[in-house]
Amino acid sequence: MATATGSVAHVVEVGPRDGLQNERKALSVDTRVEFIRRAVSAGLKRIETVSFVNPARVPQMAGAEEVMAALPRLDDVNYIGLVLNERGLDRALAAGVDEVNVVVVCSDEFSLRNQGCDVAEGLARWERIAERSRAAGVFTTATLAVSFGCPFSGEVPASRVIEIMDRVAQSGPDEIAIADTIGVGVPAQVRELGAGLARVAPGVAHRWHFHNTRNTGYANALTALDLGDCALDSSIGGFGGCPFAPAATGNIATEDLRYQLERSGVTTGIDGTKVVDTATWISAELESPVTALLGRAGPFPG
Template sequence: MASMTVSGTHVVEVGPRDGLQNEKKVLDVDTRVALITRAVDAGLKRIETVSFVNPKRVPQMAGAEEVMAALPRRDDVNYIGLVLNERGLDRALEAGVDEVNVVVVCTDEFSMRNQGCDVAEGLARWERIAERSKAAGVFTSATLAVSFGCPFSGEVTADTVIDIVDRVAQSGPDEIAIADTIGVGVPAQVRALHEGLVRVAPDVRRRWHFHNTRNTGYANALTAFDLGECALDSSIGGFGGCPFAPAATGNIATEDLRYQLERSGVDTGIDGLAVVDAATWLSAELDSPVQALLGKAGPFPG
């Protein structure tokens, strides 16, 4: 296993998981491994590669173990596996993931549709998974879904999210990710949630997950960056969405986020043109258009 050595503001590539799970075309194991290999070759160091969920519910994520077994292993690259329950954790640990990411949902209705349990049971599952994952020596993060708004319950207040952060933090996560699952968030919400994170979990790494559904994803990402050191999720080409959230379109794009961070003084270590090439290739594989803009406009300076 790789060690968690990435620090400072950096990009977490979620395309192989969140980028693919809502696409109509299901990619085979070899193609998904090729996508991840392209991400590694482009300089990405943390990559959410697979989701250990029921393939009948999310067929795009079938074959997680086969993907993990075929990946190029490097000491400086961490492969993240998403899990929803203890069975998923068993599979993730056996497959040799470097990091476990657990989803905790902030509203009961979305939690029931996504995980088949309410928020209270989701938190209990998190506590059990965190204990076992940490005992196994694996970097463990919790992603709080629908932190900015829920497609079924509507507004989600910052106080609601921070109460859940407080509960999650009691299990000692290495990182907490705040997710705008359906792309409704705005910078004012980012600032309010950041204030709460710093207050109740000051020593836990911060990570943010934004979608650009309503054209606010990049503004939110740069707001989070301005507020302090953090990890930012993005997807090659801007692909992605949640199969359990109506009209939840793509993640912010890795190449566009990389451009903004580099122009803001962050050395991301990412080859932007290699990501653009990967997005073009992935678009052809999925028969789906690239959402990112960098490949259309080109870098600056040229």
């Protein structure tokens, strides 16, 4: 899985969670389970399947426990649940997730709108969740939202994000994810934040979450890979967004990311044809168009 630079990447499929949460149409539990089954069949090994949030606020994520109960359990596939607070963690642990992804927001205004607390309280929540997750033996990721810019506050200084990284790292996460929640980041920011993460959290796995809102997501992903071993989030078909962030459109697409990684010398283990077929299927279920380009252009060589 090495590139020319020697870095290694693996893909985290977030379509069943981030890909669906901002779509107009809410899918049934059975359809969401089938989506995840298709992703597994395509070779994806880490899949963010559900979000343990209030279904009144995010109705697309209702029935998280039912989804988890219906999933096929395989030794080499990890199912990830996103949590925002300790109640969400209670639900995630009871549902038997393999990993928890905890969101810590880097701007007070977005944190208040998204989680009902400021950044300081969000960090305190993270610390309590991290302690409990570690005691439960569950792999834990801290995702730092709006690390590249906030839809309400504007620029988020890198120094602020790195300060939050440092605080998060003190609680011993297995992985820290840096998220461009609204798709405003550019490679220069990736390099600056990546250097900060390496400095304040040595030995902690790196993960990156990019949106392609302004057509910079794939450049950012390849820049992150150039910095060293990492995980890269993507969504089948390029679906996704945040219901609490205006104009936060599309994640980078799994099929397009796979093409770039494979052509760059990274063996992903992902079946590109199955991913494209799944994107077409889920697009019909959502009554929403695929934004990925590979399904239109086709692979190369053919």
